[in-house]
Amino acid sequence: MSLSDLMSNLKDKVGELKSEALKFKNKNFLNAAMAGSALLALADGEITPDEKKKMLKFIGNYEPLTVFKTTEIITAFGDFVTQLEFDHDLGEATAFEAIGKMKGNEQAARLIMRLVIAIGAADGDFDDYEKTMARRIANELGLSAAEFEL
Numbered sequence: 001m002s003l004s005d006l007m008s009n010l011k012d013k014v015g016e017l018k019s020e021a022l023k024f025k026n027k028n029f030l031n032a033a034m035a036g037s038a039l040l041a042l043a044d045g046e047i048t049p050d051e052k053k054k055m056l057k058f059i060g061n062y063e064p065l066t067v068f069k070t071t072e073i074i075t076a077f078g079d080f081v082t083q084l085e086f087d088h089d090l091g092e093a094t095a096f097e098a099i100g101k102m103k104g105n106e107q108a109a110r111l112i113m114r115l116v117i118a119i120g121a122a123d124g125d126f127d128d129y130e131k132t133m134a135r136r137i138a139n140e141l142g143l144s145a146a147e148f149e150l
Contacts, residue, residue: 028098028101028102029102029108029112030068030072030073030076031076031098031101032098032099032101032102032108032112033065033111033112033115034073034076034077034079034080034098035080035094035095035096035098035099036095036099036112036113036115036116036119036137037077037080037115037116037119038077038080038081038084038095039080039084039092039095039096039116039133039136039137040116040119040120040130040133040134040137041081041119042081042084042085042088043120043127043129043130043132043133044127044129044130045129047081047085056074056077056078058119058122065115080094080095080098083095096136096140099112099137099140099141100140100141102141103140103141103142104142106142106143109141109142109143110143112137112141113134113137113138113141113143113148116134116137117134117148120133120134131150134148134150135150138150
């Protein structure tokens with residue numbers, strides 16, 4: 001496969017994700033996606049200011065989420081990160097509650113998993129902490145982690 005074919009394929013996949021996200025343009029979907037994103041960002045126990053900036057930039061520029069206003073995305077992500085940093089156990093419970101609202105909606109759940117995996121790999125290192133958290137998120141969504149090679 002040539003580089004141009006690979007890039008074209010990648011562009012098509014991003015377009016498909018954006019089209020799918022349009023179907024789920026609602027607060028519960030946004031909260032579930034940002035809860036999963038925050039859990040992945042903090043999977044190793046901390047997130048540095050540089051990591052926050054990188055993550056927020058990635059989320060703000062992730063085309064499937066462009067169906068939402070950037071301020072909505074940043075606020076939702078920031079709220080989950082703040083809760084997790086303030087009281088990890090309570091923040092995690094809140095995040096998983098938001099994610100759980102998408103259980104049973106297979107299309108939305110799969111889109112959230114693809115987003116979570118993309119965020120986990122955004123820095124080029126999808127580490128064991130992130131994979132463990134991604135497996136927990138898949139379980140909360142009622143999906144098989146093995147389907148996502150986790």
